[in-house]
Amino acid sequence: MKIRWGVIGCGGIADRRTLPGMMLADNAELIAVMDANKEAADRCKEKYGAKYAFDNIEELLAIDEIQAVYIASPVFAHKDQAFAAAKAKKDILIEKPVGITAKEAEEIADFCESQGVKLGVGFMMRFHAYHQKMKEIVQSGQIGEIVSARAQLTCWYPEMENCWRQDIKLSGGGAMMDMGVHCVDLIRYITGLEAKAAAGFCGNQIFKYSVEDAGGVLMQLENGAVAYVDANFNIPDAAAKCKIEFYGTKGSIFAQGTIGQVEGGEIEVLCADSSAGYDANQDRNEIQTMDVQVEFGNMYTKEIEAFGRAVAGEGEVPITAADAIASQKVIEAAYESSKNHKYEML
Numbered sequence: 001m002k003i004r005w006g007v008i009g010c011g012g013i014a015d016r017r018t019l020p021g022m023m024l025a026d027n028a029e030l031i032a033v034m035d036a037n038k039e040a041a042d043r044c045k046e047k048y049g050a051k052y053a054f055d056n057i058e059e060l061l062a063i064d065e066i067q068a069v070y071i072a073s074p075v076f077a078h079k080d081q082a083f084a085a086a087k088a089k090k091d092i093l094i095e096k097p098v099g100i101t102a103k104e105a106e107e108i109a110d111f112c113e114s115q116g117v118k119l120g121v122g123f124m125m126r127f128h129a130y131h132q133k134m135k136e137i138v139q140s141g142q143i144g145e146i147v148s149a150r151a152q153l154t155c156w157y158p159e160m161e162n163c164w165r166q167d168i169k170l171s172g173g174g175a176m177m178d179m180g181v182h183c184v185d186l187i188r189y190i191t192g193l194e195a196k197a198a199a200g201f202c203g204n205q206i207f208k209y210s211v212e213d214a215g216g217v218l219m220q221l222e223n224g225a226v227a228y229v230d231a232n233f234n235i236p237d238a239a240a241k242c243k244i245e246f247y248g249t250k251g252s253i254f255a256q257g258t259i260g261q262v263e264g265g266e267i268e269v270l271c272a273d274s275s276a277g278y279d280a281n282q283d284r285n286e287i288q289t290m291d292v293q294v295e296f297g298n299m300y301t302k303e304i305e306a307f308g309r310a311v312a313g314e315g316e317v318p319i320t321a322a323d324a325i326a327s328q329k330v331i332e333a334a335y336e337s338s339k340n341h342k343y344e345m346l
């Protein structure tokens with residue numbers, strides 16, 4: 001069964017990744033596209049073979065055959081559009097972060113529930129074959145109990161005119177809310193552990209827009225492990241490897257280049273025998289490398305197919321609003337900690 005889609009917001013992510021991904025999905029049909037800029041909507045209509053292009057959401061939502069909408073507008077527009085789509089009884093796949101604040105995201109989730117529509121969130125990196133493999137390895141106990149984790153996502157994002165992402169009122173946050181949130185989500189997803197406390201530093205070192213150009217958050221996970229996420233808008237794209245690492249009592253996972261918009265990267269899994277007791281020589285050569293084989297695909301295609309199956313009643317919503325809100329709350333905790341100096345000054 002093909003799910004008939006409407007797309008709201010035809011800019012960067014929709015045109016660059018999600019619409020091309022949707023074209024490859026085995027259960028999706030694109031019906032209509034909408035963008036505040038009609039030229040962008042017209043361009044996507046031609047490019048992806050939609051039947052209709054609009055510059056307002058009402059006309060798109062009035063189309064009966066549309067079952068699900070993908071909301072990829074700037075964050076400040078998410079709430080009104082999600083409410084309108086839920087009232088029109090369309091199931092909704094919404095881009096991260098769901099709302100300007102976690103509280104707004106909760107309002108959106110509650111309203112969708114009250115209207116009986118499904119709400120899924122675009123944390124597509126969960127569909128990366130290596131991230132799914134990491135989850136399998138961690139959950140099966142092959143690297144023992146998780147004691148430490150770390151994830152990083154960066155880009156080069158200089159000041160630009162009329163850029164909603166650089167305006168705190170329109171985006172809700174900068175490097176951490178935009179990119180760090182993916183890292184927090186991956187650590188929660190792969191370990192299956194929730195964060196129970198967080199402290200962060202967020203600020204502007206290089207670029208002076210109203211959102212932070214860099215930040216870091218230290219989380220204590222529910223089993224006591226410490227996890228660290230860092231996100232920067234001020235490192236040249238090619239200069240960061242976007243690493244993700246997990247350490248356990250029996251081994252570790254190192255990956256680089258897996259956090260991003262294209263499925264790829266490298267992974268190394270090390271398994272050690274921790275039953276031997278203390279070794280004063282701290283020998284680091286007694287280690288085995290696990291052979292890890294995966295098949296890469298298109299994360300956006302998998303995201304559209306999985307949400308489509310949920311719409312068809314053939315599966316669960318893959319990434320729920322509750323999940324997204326938990327990750328957003330970690331970022332907000334980092335902002336609060338940083339703003340209120342909830343740390344020791346040296």
Ligand SMILES: NC(=O)c1ccc[n+]([C@@H]2O[C@H](COP(=O)([O-])OP(=O)(O)OC[C@H]3O[C@@H](n4cnc5c(N)ncnc54)[C@H](O)[C@@H]3O)[C@@H](O)[C@H]2O)c1
Nearest residue numbers: 009010011012013035036037040072073074077095096097
């Ligand atoms: N999951 C990912 O990989 C990923 C990557 C990038 C962005 N995103 C998310 O996707 C969303 C959009 O980001 P982007 O980078 O594509 O932004 P963008 O600025 O590149 O594109 C936004 C588009 O929305 C249009 N627009 C503006 N106001 C609108 C409105 N009220 N209604 C409809 N369209 C409107 C703009 O004309 C533009 O075409 C954000 O939530 C962002 O965080 C997700």
